Amino acid sequence: MRPRPVIALVGPTGTGKSDAAIGLARELGGEIVNADALQFYRGMDIGTAKLGVGERGGIPHHLLDILDLSEEASVAAFQAQARTAISAIQERGRLPILVGGSGLYVRAALDELEFPPTDPAVRRRLEREAADHGTAGLHQRLAAADPASAARGLDDRRLIRALEVHEITGRTFSSYMPERKYQQRSLQLGLDLDRPLLHQRLERRVRTMHQAGLLGEVERLLAQGLRDTKTASRAIGYAQFTQALDGTCTIEEAIEATTVATRRFARRQVTWFRADPRVRWFDSTDPCLVDTLSAAVRDFEGPPAT
Template sequence: MTRLRVLAIVGATATGKSDIAVHLAERLGGEIINADALQLYRGMDIGTAKILPAERRGIPHHLLDVLDVTEEASVSAYQQQARQLIDGIRERGRLPILVGGSGLYIRAVLDDIEFPPTDPAVRARLEQEAADQGLSALRERLIRTDPASAERIGAADARRVIRALEVKEITGRPFTAFMPQRRYIHPGTVQLGIQRPRPELHERIERRVHSMVERGLLDEVRTLRAAGLDRGLTARRAIGYEQALAVLDGTMTCEQAIEATIVGTRRLVRKQDTWFRRDPRVHWICAEQTTSGSMADVLLDHALTALNDVEVVASGEDS
């Protein structure tokens, strides 16, 4: 039987991933690696529903609170850090459990993905050329130098046209050469997707947002603003935080901010669901409401059954 080497718990926000991950880590001897891009930030606790220390039940949690709100999260930096953690956890004889809803971050860790380098000077020059000559001129250049990438990039997508030309100039390789491959770097990787019926998920989101406000989200944002939140390109735009800033600035009422946060979170859920549904390797578990036993125990039973099914299939393929 193929030995489980890396486990990922994925799915949309508010589905209960953190809770099931802790219970799985207890049962399987695991350590948890955060894969929620916003939970990388120190102090962004309430608005990201970051798992509390008491709720971690002694399970080590990695890559929480590693960035200041003024810093910009980097997928390539995260990839390197998370892969180093996976190696270290496995060397200790424990199971790495990647948990979160940031799809690109998860794929960056699990799959054979190489991120091309950047050069601010080259990009600035290309952006100036686009402003002076028009995007069509840069697109014509891309068609000549990297036709495969030009076919895949929309004619009006200035950011990606410039990025493709930047990569070609820096590396000499076409932008398409860096497209991700759906191939795990660790054989024995399993992804479990946690899903809930949409009406139930909407109710959970609404309760969560109201709870965040009651627990002091506005005070959290005031503290973060003093630490430079307004200068954070990523952090200040996070759902819930952007709306809270608007309340503090007087451009939204608290009620309007709550509704906007609920709507924004539902929109995020749809995007996350679409992202993960595109990956046929995700083994989905429906976490429907139940009247018998705790939800965590029910999810744990389903998850362990799914793991066993995946490993049995892998064993049959290897024989």
């Protein structure tokens, strides 16, 4: 029998993807693979809206709590882990359901996406050059080596990455840009809702996180080294509540700043996923949402092949 397809449930934060995925998994015999980069981290629970074990409806969840704070999330590593988890689910005759709003991680799992190699020594040298002499020379070098990437107006981090890739591979950074081509049979289902309603929901969610103990969670993580991390310390909610603990803002100001940052993040997510014409969109307020999504998956999957 051919393996069951990969189903990806995507869209902006706050649209109910986690709950919808559980409902879908119950209906269709599925297991869930996490594609939210911050939910990889152990201890980052309240601020990432990570479902507790008792909230997962008995559905197996994969790739949650796989990193310590000191570790850096890697899209390339996630690609290998996600595909391993997906294959194992398919081998059990179950339906893999990829869930998350981290757009690049979703694409890494689904698409034929090649990641360029890295060389820490080359990167450090380029970073020192930027620190000592500025980035004007680096921009000129990139314009000569990779005009397509240079024309994108890369920030300093991506500028250095583009030069690193060209130096160690001889290929342009732009040559690694992926096509929208699935690595295997896949269906993306997008959840969205009207902006005013989404904004209200996000504000309520941030306040609920505060009531659930986000400040205490951040305090515990700071004791574990949160401040020294590159990714986790800048995560929405964690950065703002760290400022509150430092006394540079009030709790109410931290709540408001987190709400604003979350809304901006949701807009970026909508832009990312709307740019992919393969995503089929659904209203997350539909009272029959799980039935509607299940019907879409059954129609896509078709009768079992032999």
